[in-house]
Amino acid sequence: MSEKNIMIDAIDVNKEYRRAGAIIRALADVNLKIKSGEFVIIQGPTGCGKSTLLNVLSGLDLPDSGRIIFDGENIARATEDRLSRLRRQKIGFVFQDFNLVNTLTAIENVEAVLWPTVLRQKEIENRGITALRDVNLLARKDHYPVQMSGGEQQRCAIARAIIHRPRVILADEPSGDLDPTSEKEIMDLLTKINKEMETTVIVVTHRDLSKYGTKTIRMDNGRITKIQ
Ligand code: ADP
Numbered sequence: 655m656s657e658k659n660i661m662i663d664a665i666d667v668n669k670e671y672r673r674a675g676a677i678i679r680a681l682a683d684v685n686l687k688i689k690s691g692e693f694v695i696i697q698g699p700t701g702c703g704k705s706t707l708l709n710v711l712s713g714l715d716l717p718d719s720g721r722i723i724f725d726g727e728n729i730a731r732a733t734e735d736r737l738s739r740l741r742r743q744k745i746g747f748v749f750q751d752f753n754l755v756n757t758l759t760a761i762e763n764v765e766a767v768l769w770p771t772v773l774r775q776k777e778i779e780n781r782g783i784t785a786l787r788d789v790n791l792l793a794r795k796d797h798y799p800v801q802m803s804g805g806e807q808q809r810c811a812i813a814r815a816i817i818h819r820p821r822v823i824l825a826d827e828p829s830g831d832l833d834p835t836s837e838k839e840i841m842d843l844l845t846k847i848n849k850e851m852e853t854t855v856i857v858v859t860h861r862d863l864s865k866y867g868t869k870t871i872r873m874d875n876g877r878i879t880k881i882q
């Protein structure tokens with residue numbers, strides 16, 4: 655059987671936390687296959703293990719047991735160097751609180767991703783402009799985060815996440831702090847990126863955003879309870 659189009663394969667993944675003598679099973683026997691080009695919504699209540707799952711899928715955190723195969727590569731075996739290169743090249747992260755640098759303008763926040771590379775300044779600028787145009791935010795190019803609405807800040811964060819053309823976008827409650835109109839805007843934008851750039855998108859959320867997904871995975875208490 656060909657597994658060529660599997661982007662992420664999580665096999666029997668477990669992760670526990672110990673707190674005040676209690677053991678919390680943040681991930682309990684999680685099995686998950688995500689195909690290239692899918693738009694996956696992972697939905698579940700606060701505390702069910704969504705952020706922990708994204709962290710282990712991207713190698714930011716290691717599971718206690720089980721395996722994560724990311725684009726054909728076993729994350730558990732990779733060195734920290736290799737992992738950070740994999741994240742830099744293949745993953746774009748989007749967070750609930752945007753994580754923009756307040757002292758940088760919109761375009762600088764986006765370009766900053768490329769600063770450690772050997773690209774010429776002009777090329778970096780061109781790519782920054784393209785990314786901001788992709789998220790329809792070019793008019794705010796020289797604005798600082800405080801001068802933008804929440805929805806605009808999140809669009810800026812998405813431009814930053816796509817500037818290096820990642821294979822996968824991992825978004826942790828990307829609309830958690832946004833009003834319904836901005837939420838729709840952000841989810842429509844992620845849909846457009848998924849379709850036009852063929853980027854695999856994984857959104858974790860406590861809200862019901864299943865209408866946006868090609869697949870919805872429900873989680874509760876560290877377990878996957880339903881895939882539809
Ligand atoms: P979600 O993102 O769905 O809200 P998390 O993955 O953040 O859930 O957390 C899952 C469970 O693990 C929760 O009970 C949380 O309190 C616990 N947890 C998460 N991170 C830690 C940590 N670093 N130390 C102890 N417990 C943690």
Ligand code: MG
Nearest residue numbers: 704705706826
């Ligand atoms: Mg979380």
